[in-house]
Amino acid sequence: MLLRLIHLTFIQRWNARKGANFQRATVIYGENGRGKTSLSAVLRSVASGDPTPILERRTIDSAAMPSAALLFDLGKGNTTRTFNGTAWDSTVAQIEVFDTTFISENVYSGDVINPEHRRCLHKFVLGAQNVALAESVDKLDAAIRERNAEIAELEAPIGAKLGGMLTIDEFLALAPDAMIDEKIAAQEARVRVAEQSSQIASAETFAAAVLPQAAIAEALVVLAASLDTFAEEAEARVQHHIAARLNPEGKRWLEEGIGYLSDQSECPFCGLDTTSSSLVADYRVVFSDLYRQHSVRIATTKRQLSEALAESKLVAIEGVIASNGARRVFWKGHGIDAPSADHLGNLRKVWLKAVSTIGALFAKKDADVLAPVLPTDDQRADLDAVLSILERLREYNAQVAEIDKKVVALKQQAGEVNLQAVAGQLALLRLVKERYEPTVDAMCKDLINLRAEKKETESAKQTAKKDLDAATEQLFSKYQATLNKHLANCGCGYSITGTKTSYSGGKPRTEYQLLLNGKPIDLAQPKAKPHEPCFRNTLSDGDRSTLAFALFLARLELDHDLESKIVVLDDPMTSLDAHRRAYTCEQIADIAGKARQVIVLTHDATFAVDVWERLIKPKGALRLGVSGVDTVIEEWDISAATQSEYFRRCRLLADCVTGVHGLDQLAVASAMRPVVEANLRMRFPGAFAPDMWLGDFIEQIKGVPAAAMLAGMQPRLSDLIAINEYSKKYHHDGKGSPSKSQSTLAELQSYSRRTLEFIAGV
Known part of the structure; x- marks a missing residue:
C-alpha cells in the first residue's frame, strides 16, 4: 500500500516537499484545479512505468524536471519508488486507477466508442497477460518455424565433429x-x-x-665428549711422565702393566708397596674401564665415519x-x-x-x-x-x-x-x-538457447490457447453478468448484451451492445442510418459515467488478486444523481474491505464525508491545500469538518435531493445561501468582506476584470442569481417569511440540487 508522498515537485501545481501519511482507506478532498488529477496521473505512471502522465503535467514555465518519491509497503517491508525527471526506478504494477484517463482509453471519448476503446477494454477485462496470449498465438507459430530453421543450421557442423561417438544432445550436455x-x-x-x-x-x-647423517651427528657428539676434572689432571701427569721417561710405546706398556697390578698394592715387578704412589693412582684413573670405553667410542666413531x-x-x-x-x-x-x-x-x-x-x-x-x-x-x-x-x-x-x-x-x-x-x-x-573451445562453445550456447526458446515458445503457445479459450468462454460471461448487476443497482434503464471477443482487423477487441427496452443497440452509428439509436444519442452523461464506473467495478469484483491491489478512484461520482452517488459510496466501502488499499480523490466535500462514514478503520482523510501558488497535501480533520455548520447544511440539502422524509423545508431553503457563501469564501480566501452577503458577492463578481481569479465565477452568475433570488426570501426577519405551502417540494429539491452542483463545480 501507499504509505506516504515523500515529495511531488514541478508537476503542475504540485511542489510539495513534505508529504502526508496514507491509511488503508484514504479520502482526499481538494477543490477543482488543486491537483487531484495530477496525483492520480502520478499513481498511474508508477503503475505502468510510463513517464508520459507525469511529463505532460510538468509545471508550466519551470526549468526544473518533474520529480516524485513515494513510500510503499508491498508486503516485504517499506520501499521507495522515485521518479528522477525521466523515469521511475521501479514500478508498482498492482495499482488500478479509475479516472478520466481510464474512461477515455477504455470506454468512450466525448460521445464516441471507437475500435481502439474496445481493444483497450478487451485488455482491461481479460488482463494484459490474457490479451497478450490472444495476440501472440500466430506470432508463436511463426517463431517456432524460425527457430527450427536456425537449429538445423547449427546442428550440422556440430554433428560433423562427433564422429558417431556422441549424439548432439550428449555433446551439449558435457560439463566443463x-x-x-x-x-x-x-x-x-x-x-x-x-x-x-x-x-x-x-x-x-x-x-x-x-x-x-647419523655418522656425522655421532662424531660431533664424541668430539665434544670429556671426563671430569680429576681424570683430566691424571691424564696430564701420566702424559708428562710418559714424555719424560718412556718412549711412544710407553702408554701401551703402562696400560698393560696396570692390569697386572689389579687390586694388589704391591708392584708385580719389584714387590714394593704402591699404596702411597700418586703416580700409580693416576695410572689407575687413566687406564680404568671408563677411560678405555671413552677411547673405544672415539676409535669406533672415527672408523665408522671414515667408512660413511x-x-x-x-x-x-x-x-x-x-x-x-x-x-x-x-x-x-x-x-x-x-x-x-x-x-x-x-x-x-x-x-x-x-x-x-x-x-x-x-x-x-x-x-x-x-x-x-x-x-x-x-x-x-x-x-x-x-x-x-x-x-x-x-x-x-x-x-x-x-x-x-x-x-x-x-x-x-x-x-x-x-x-x-x-x-x-x-x-x-x-x-x-x-x-568448450570459444568458437564451438558459442555455437553450442546458441543452439541450447534456440532449443530452449523453441520449447518455451511451444509451451507458451499451448498455454496461451488453453488459457485464452478458457478466459473468453468463462470470463466474458461472468463479466457481463457482473456489469449488468451494477447497472441495475444504479437504476440504469439499459444493460449490456452480446459481450464477446472479436478479431476483426486482426487484433482482439471486446464487442458488446446496449440493450434498451429489449432492443439491442450498436455502439457505433451505421453511416447508412444516421438517425438510428447508438451510444452517442442514447445515453446521457450520467449513464455514460455510470457505465464507465460499472465496467471498472465489474473487473475489480472478478479480480482474484484484488486483495493485493491498490485501487485509486478520482472523482468517481461525476455526473451521478443522488441514488448513484450513494451506490458509489457503498461500492467504495465494499472495495475497501477487500483490496489492499483504496484511495478516493474528490472535489465534493459532501461526497468525501459520505464515503468516509461508510469506511471502516484504519482510515484517513487528507486535504489538498495551498501554500502560495503551490499545492500541498495535509491531514484533514474530516470528523470535525463533518460537524461544522457548513457540512450540516450540505447534508440537509443532500437529504432533500434524495427524498428523505420529515425534513423541515424552511430549514432546507434557509441553508442554500449560507452554503454558497461559505463555499465561495473557502474557494477565494479574502476576496469577500466579512459583512458581505450573497447579493454583494454577485455584484463584486460582475465587476471584476477578466484576468482576476473571481472572473472564473462569471459563467456561473445565472446559477448564483437564481439561488440567491429563491433563498433570500427565507432570510428576512421571519415576519415576512413565506410558509411551506408557497414552495413546492419539487421546487425545493430542484434548488437544493442546483446549490449542491454549484459547490461541487458541476
Missing part, C-alpha cells in the same frame, strides 16, 4: 572441466603406456641414496642421482614427473671439504681424548654445509619414494591396459575440451 588439459595429458600417457607396455614393464624404478664418508660412498650417491636422472627422462614421457637433482650439484665439493674438516677435528681429539673438541666457525660452516646438502638429499629420497609408488602402479597398469578402451576415453576427453 577445469582440469581437462591435465586429464588429457594423463590419458595420453595411458595410451602411450598401452602402446609401450613391454618397455614400461621392463623399465627400472627409482633408487634412494644411502646417507651418512668414504669416496666409494660419495661415488655411490652420485651414481644413484645420475641413474635416477636417466630414469626421470623415460618416466616423464609417461606422465610421471620425478624430482630433479640439480640442486645437489655441489655435493662432491661440500662432501670432501667436510671429510677434511672432520679428520682435523679427530686428529685434535686423538691428541687429548679427555678434552672436548669443538669446531671453529669455519669448520662449523663446513659441517653445516654438508648437513644441509644431506638434508636436501633426504628430502630427495622421500620424493623419489613417493614417485616410485606411481611407477610401480604404472608398471602394473601396463600389464592390464586395453589400448582400444583408453584410446576411446582419450577421444572423449578431447571432445570435452573441444566442447
